[in-house]
Amino acid sequence: MRYIVISGYGKKIRTRKNMLNIVNMDGEKINIAFGDIDSLIIASNGISITSNVIRKLIRHGVDIVFLDGSGRPIGRIYPPFINRTVATRRCQYQAYFDERRWIIIETFIESKFRNQANLLKYYSKSRDMDDLREIGEKILEYISRIRGVKDRDKIIRIEAEAARIYWSGVSMLLPEDIEFNGRSPESFDLMNICINYCNSLVYSECWKALVLAGLDPYAGYLHSDRSGKESLIYDFSEMFKTVSVDRLLIKIFSSGERFDVEMGLLTNNSRKKLIKYFYEWMERRVRPTSGTPCTLRQCFRRWALKLASYLRNDLKTFRGFIES
Numbered sequence: 001m002r003y004i005v006i007s008g009y010g011k012k013i014r015t016r017k018n019m020l021n022i023v024n025m026d027g028e029k030i031n032i033a034f035g036d037i038d039s040l041i042i043a044s045n046g047i048s049i050t051s052n053v054i055r056k057l058i059r060h061g062v063d064i065v066f067l068d069g070s071g072r073p074i075g076r077i078y079p080p081f082i083n084r085t086v087a088t089r090r091c092q093y094q095a096y097f098d099e100r101r102w103i104i105i106e107t108f109i110e111s112k113f114r115n116q117a118n119l120l121k122y123y124s125k126s127r128d129m130d131d132l133r134e135i136g137e138k139i140l141e142y143i144s145r146i147r148g149v150k151d152r153d154k155i156i157r158i159e160a161e162a163a164r165i166y167w168s169g170v171s172m173l174l175p176e177d178i179e180f181n182g183r184s185p186e187s188f189d190l191m192n193i194c195i196n197y198c199n200s201l202v203y204s205e206c207w208k209a210l211v212l213a214g215l216d217p218y219a220g221y222l223h224s225d226r227s228g229k230e231s232l233i234y235d236f237s238e239m240f241k242t243v244s245v246d247r248l249l250i251k252i253f254s255s256g257e258r259f260d261v262e263m264g265l266l267t268n269n270s271r272k273k274l275i276k277y278f279y280e281w282m283e284r285r286v287r288p289t290s291g292t293p294c295t296l297r298q299c300f301r302r303w304a305l306k307l308a309s310y311l312r313n314d315l316k317t318f319r320g321f322i323e324s
Helices: 051-059 085-095 100-127 130-146 152-173 190-212 231-237 241-252 270-280 296-311
Strands: 002-008 012-016 019-023 031-032 039-042 063-067 073-077
Touching: 002 190, 012 051, 012 100, 019 051, 031 051, 051 063, 051 073, 063 190, 073 190, 073 231, 085 100, 085 130, 085 231, 085 296, 100 130, 100 152, 100 231, 130 152, 152 241, 190 241, 190 270, 190 296, 231 296, 270 296
Parallel strands: 002 039, 039 063
Antiparallel strands: 012 019, 019 031, 063 073
16 A cells, blocks of 8 residues: 655646646655555645645545644545445444443554553563563553443543553663653643644544545544544544554654654655655554454454444454454
């Protein structure tokens, strides 16, 4: 799968001889066949794109994503090939009012806890850090505390307690110069800024997977429903953030890589570099505890389809994504 990331002021996206033609301010041109593109990501302001290009990208089934300065998707154009939308969404809305809501929430959160524990246990072995194994075991203890709970606020409190323990373990894995004191989306340290940016890329992947599975990204089960808030995306992403973002950033920073920040945001060059790392990481093969090995990106789509099938009662049970 090929992702094309465009960032930097003054670039033009056109079509020439049935090819995507990208022109930089200095006149340098890059030509790419439309059939070689799976997604076009426009990651900064000051970029122009013609309607003819958009039409051709849609005809070739290309997803077009627009990001703001923090990496959050603010708009997208994708082909209208959506799976069993009406039947799926009717079932999705009905599930909010029955037992399936709590089963789905429990599955998402348990998957999150198990992935977090697995990450810490992996590094406990590879770096010979026994404290990380103990922290991982503590996180697993929270699974029993969410079993059977049907109180949204209580679940969120339990999740927050476990998160504080988890992030204390992550901080032990980062080089000293990163100065990470825990997860805070409002913080301006490099780790939190990069987590925010990569989480936004995860949300974009979740959006596409869920919509193409016929689900409504705004109708979630745990995160509160509010106009314009993609609640199901936030719910669904809980299964994937640890393996898609946290593990990637630990690897990047441990290798010595650093990113530049201006005014609390990654610079254009740093965004482009981090996006490249992220999408390369999404192509790595993973082995879920349920199902056959596949790329991480394929897991997003596979589990969106599983969720949709469960909601339609085509699947009797819904098992979350856990990387073994």
